[in-house]
Amino acid sequence: MLINYLLIVLYIVAIGCSLYIIHRHKAYFHERFRKGTISIFMLAMLFFLAAYTFKMVIVLLFRAAAVFGFGSPRLAEWLLYGWTLAQMGTTAGLIALAWLTFTGKYDQFMVLRRMDKKIEEDYDNAST
Template sequence: MGGIDILLLIAYFISFICALLLMAALFLYFRKRFRARVVSLFMLAAFFFLGAYTVKMAVAFWIRFSITSGDSAVYAALKSQGWAIAQTGTTLGLVILTVLMYTRRQDLFMIFPAVKEEAKRDADA
């Protein structure tokens, strides 16, 4: 394992930890926003992008780490598919964020209707 591999492992690990911390913070943010029944579409798209990026960093870390520990055809296929799914999600998230930014739609919100007490009681029964 060369110096560049060690540097990449450290960078992937730090990126992964930061992404997990951001995901946790955004999860708490969205819990509050869903209770208030108003969610920013821009923040939702950012959450989707960050989720895909977190998966991508986990797969990147797995690929880099597994180079030193041997490999099989099954693991190689799983890594390739995982990377493709994570890259597709990251790209989709970036496209959504770019469209929202350049159409000046950063301030779009989804408003959820209030749940009436009667409907809630019927659902509980």
């Protein structure tokens, strides 16, 4: 049916858009991780988009297996596990984004560098 092919195209476009957004924000995340602090809102967005992209790949495989006839009960089982994992990720990402939106705390940052320094100090103290 034509709708199956339309869905496959729409899934591919959704995956492409999501990967594009992640790619365009790569410099931001690289810089923030290097500096040791990151916006919690942006981190939640990254988590959501990564889970959403994985979810779209799973649904694309579901649809492609049905359309092109390469499905099997074993593949369907693994895709269902993947779908469940991806749904948990997207739900967790949405909950985090909704909470940040509800509280209006878009400017919260997570400090990562302190943990790194503590680990380095512990390592230096243990080796002397």
